[in-house]
Amino acid sequence: MAVIHKNDEIADGIFLMEVELDDEDTGKPEPGQFYMVRGWDRYPLLSRPISVFDYEELPCVSPDGSTEGAPVTRVLSFLYQVVGEGTELLAELSEGSDVTVEGPFGNTFPEVENRLTLVGGGIGIAPLYYLAKSYRRDHRDRSLKIYLGFAEESYAVALFEEVANSVTVDVGGFITDRMDVSGYSDQDTVVTCGPAPMMNAVMAKIPAQTKTFVSLEARMACGVGACLGCVKEAPLRWKMTDEGLVTDGSVHVKVCSDGPVFEREVVE
Amino acid sequence: MAVIHKNDEIADGIFLMEVELDDEDTGKPEPGQFYMVRGWDRYPLLSRPISVFDYEELPCVSPDGSTEGAPVTRVLSFLYQVVGEGTELLAELSEGSDVTVEGPFGNTFPEVENRLTLVGGGIGIAPLYYLAKSYRRDHRDRSLKIYLGFAEESYAVALFEEVANSVTVDVGGFITDRMDVSGYSDQDTVVTCGPAPMMNAVMAKIPAQTKTFVSLEARMACGVGACLGCVKEAPLRWKMTDEGLVTDGSVHVKVCSDGPVFEREVVE
C-alpha cells in the first residue's frame, strides 16, 4: 500500500504520480523494473503494469535539523498516460488517497560502463529517466545522450536535461531522423522504449557492434511469470543471467519476468 | 446528476448526505418516495434505492439581497446506513463529488388530515422526516407524535423534535412498549417504517379503525416497475388510486411502483 503525494497532469493526458511507499513495500526498485498498480478495489479486475519513473529515499529531517539515523521516506514516481479505464481511474485519484503497488517486478536495465544513449518515444520515456539518473550518479563524466520523440507535445524534458549531456527532442517527426550514430562502436550502449515501429527503427539504425536493449510492453495478468499471458515470440528464449545470455530452448519470453528489458537479438 | 454538498457520519455507520440537483433532475419529490442512487460508474452493477430524507428549494439570493425571480437551488438529503458494498462506496464520497440520482420513484405517503403518528425503527426513520416536515407545514396546529426506536444509538432526533408535538425515543428496547394508543380512532393515522418485526408489532398494536401505512423495502433492479424483482406477496393486489384501493386480482405488489407505501391491509 502506498499513499499518493501528488498526481499532476503535466501534459495533455500525461500524469506524474508520486507515492510514498509504506514499510511493507520492502524492495528498492532498479531501473527498468515496474510495479503492478491499482487505485481501486475490485473493478477493473487486473492491476496495471507501470514502470518506475523515479525513486528516491529521502531521509526524514529530525527537529534539530540532522538526518542521522532518521528513517527514510521512500518516494516512487510513475509517469503514465491515460489510455483506458484503468489509467483513467488512476488519474482521478487525489493526494492522500491510497494506491496499491506490488513490485518491483521484472529484470533491470544492464549496468552500463559504456557511453549511453537513450531513445524514448511518447510515454515510452517513462522507464528511461530513472536509468538516466542512476547512470549519471554512477558515472559523473561519461557521455549520456538522450533522444525523446513525441507525437504532439513534449513533457518531462527538463528532468532529462538535468542529467544528460544532450537531450534532443522531436515532436511530430521520426526521432531516428535526428540521431547521428556514425561513431557508434562497442563502446556505446543504446536503450530504447516506445512504440514498436520506433523501436524497430532504432534497432535498424544502430550498428551491430553496439549493444542495444529494448523495453517491451505486453498485456499482463500476474506480473510475476505465473500466467504465461505476457509472452512474446523470441527466436530463442534468452535469459540475462550473471553468466550472460542463456536459453532453455523454448520459443517465448515472458515480458514480466524474463523482461521487460531484452537485448535486441532476442526480440528482433 | 447531482453534486454532493455534504456527506457526514452523524452516528456510527449512519450518514447524512446532501446533494444539489442539477436542472435535468426535474421532479420534486413527495414524502415517501425514493431515488435510485449511484456514486460510482460501473461497479457495483445496480444503483441503490434510498428514500428522500429531506428536500428543500432554496432561492439563490441575488447581490441586492432579494430572492425575487432568482433561480432556486434544489437540495435533496439522504439518511443512510452503511450495510454493504454500495453504501460503503457512498460513504466514501467527498464534498463536490458527483453522484447519480434517478427519481423520484414510487408512490407517496397519503395526504393526512388526521392526527398523525409516525413510528420509525433504526434507519427506517429516513423516509419519515420529510413527511413530518410536510405535515407540519400544511397543518400548523394538528397533533404529530413521533416514536423513534434504535438498537444502539439514536440519531437525527433533534430534527424530528423541531416539527413534532412529541418525540419519544427508545434505545435498545421495543418502541411499541413506549406507545400509548388507547385513544386512537379513525381520526388518527399511523405511518411506520423499520425492521419487519417492528412494523408487525406496530400493526398489531394499532386499533383496526386507525388507518396505518407501512413503507416497505425490497431488493430492486429497475425501480420503475419493469423487472418484477421487488414484489411482495399481498393477499390481494391493492393499488392506491384517487378512487381508493383497487385490485386487479394478481397476488403481488411491486414495492418500487405500487409502493413503497402500503396500507397495512395489503401486506399483513
Next chain:
Amino acid sequence: MNRLAVDFLGNHLKNPVVMASGTYGFGTEYARFYDPAELGGFSTKGLTLEPRPGNSGIRLWETPSGLLNSIGLENPGIDDFVGRIWPEIKDLDTLILANVGGKDEESYLEAVRRLNDIDIPIIELNISCPNVKAGGMAYGMEPDKAGEITEKVKNVSRHPVMVKLSPNAGDLVGVAKACEQAGADALSLINTLQGMAIDWRTKKIVFDNTYAGFSGPAVKPVALRMVHQVCGAVDIPVMGLGGITTWQDALEFMLAGASCIQIGTAGFADPYAPLAVIDGLERYCEDEDVMLADLIGKAVK
C-alpha cells in the same frame, strides 16, 4: 441520413437497439425517461397462456458485474395482453416483440394462436427461461425438441417467429440449426445463463427455485462467443444480446454477425443506457462514414 437504420424480418427499425424481454416491462415503464419511439424496439415481458404469479422468495441477487434473477415469468396472461395491454402500446412507434413462454406444447401453441388476433410484428419464442419448473428452458436444451416446438409454433402463427435460445444448451449450434430448419424466421440469443447464489451469512440457498438466471456485463464474453458461433452456422437473422452495456459492446455483437442487439440488465443500472448506445453508434458511424448495417458480420481474424 440515418446511419443506424436496419431491416429485420421486413420491419424497418430506426436503429438496432431493442430492449430485452423482462427488463422493459410492457414498454411504458421507462417512458418517464424518454419516448420509447427512440428505440429500435422492445420485447415484452414473457407472456404465457394463463396469468402467472411468478416465483416466491428473493428474486434478485447482485453478483460481480452481473445479476441473478428468479422472476419466474410473472405475467398477466396472454388474454390480458391481447385485450388490455396491446391496445395501449401498439401505437408507440417502435418495433414491439411479443415474448412468449409456455409450460407445455399446447400452452405455447394456444398462446401463439391468440396472438394471431393482433398485429404484433414479431413473436419472440422463449424456449430458454431457466426460472420455471415446467417447460421453459427444457425446450431449448436439445436440437430435436427445439426444432419440434418451433415447427409447431410456425404452423399456428400468422406472425414471424424469432426463437430465443438458451446459453445452457450443450449443443447450441445444433439447436440453432434445428430451429432454422424448422422454419424459424430469426433467432435471438442469449437468454440467461443458469447460476446460483448462497448467502454465507444464513447458509441458505438464496432462491426458492435453487438456480436462477444470470445476466449483465459479466456474461458478455460468453454471449458474444455464442452469437458468433450461431451467426456462422445459420442464414436467418440474429438479434444478439447478453451483457451489452456500451455502444462498443453493441458494435462488437454486430461485428460478430448480429443484425440487431438487445439490451437488458444494463438498462437497470442506467435507464438512459439504450440512448447512450444509440448516440454512441451514431457518432461512430458518422466518424467512420459508414452505414451501421454494412458492419454486420464484419469481424475479421
Next chain:
Amino acid sequence: MNRLAVDFLGNHLKNPVVMASGTYGFGTEYARFYDPAELGGFSTKGLTLEPRPGNSGIRLWETPSGLLNSIGLENPGIDDFVGRIWPEIKDLDTLILANVGGKDEESYLEAVRRLNDIDIPIIELNISCPNVKAGGMAYGMEPDKAGEITEKVKNVSRHPVMVKLSPNAGDLVGVAKACEQAGADALSLINTLQGMAIDWRTKKIVFDNTYAGFSGPAVKPVALRMVHQVCGAVDIPVMGLGGITTWQDALEFMLAGASCIQIGTAGFADPYAPLAVIDGLERYCEDEDVMLADLIGKAVK
C-alpha cells in the same frame, strides 16, 4: 486447534485453499509474497507429454469482472517437469497436484505413466481446456468420452486421479457421473467457460484461436451452480472453483458441497488473495466456533 484442516483423498491439507492450474506457475513464482507452505496446495500449470509453445497472438483480455485467456497449454513437457521441476518443488510442504492435458488418448496416457516415476500426490486430469485445438475440452464435453479417458488413465496411473470438468459440457452432471463410475477419485470444477472478444477499434477477433477461456469473479454464479449440481450427484470429493475471490466466496462453495476450493484469477488481482481467504475463513470459524470441514455441503433451502 486448526479449524481449517481438511482431508482430501487421504492427504492432510492445512486448509482447503488450493491455487488453480495455470495461475500459479510451478509454485515458486509467488514465493516472493509468501511461503507456498501457507497454502493448502496448488495445481501445476497444465503439463503435456511434449513441450508446447502455446498459442500465438494476444493471450489475455480483461472483461467486466472477468478475464479471457488463450494460453494454449504452453508448458515445458512432462519430462522436464519430472526431471527438473519436481525435484525443485517437491519439498514445498504443501499439496502439489500435477495438472495433465493431452491432445489424444495416447498422449494423456503416456504423460500419466511418466508421472508414476515421482511421488506426486494427485493428478488433476484436465479434460476441459478450451484453448487447444486437439484434445483438451473435447474429452470433457460428453459423458461417454469423459468416462472412457478417465478409465484408461486410472488403469495406468499409480496416483489418485481428480478429473477437472468443463463448464461448457451440456450435460455436466452426466459427465461427472461418468467420471465417477469410471473410477475417478475426485472431481474439480469449473475450468474456464468459453468466451470471445472482438476489438471494436480494429474490428478484429482478439484471439488467434477465436475463442478463449473465461474466468474470474464474473463466472462465480455459474461455477457455484455447477459445483452444487455435481456435489448433489456424485459421492466422490469435489474441489470447487470459478471466480472465488473472498473468504465468503470460498465458504459458499464449501456450503455447496466442495471439500476444497481453488483460487485462480483472483490471485492475479491480488497476490495475497489466498492468504486473505485463509485468514477470513479462520476468523469466521473462530467466531462461529465450528470446524470448517463440518460445513461442507451444509447449504440449506
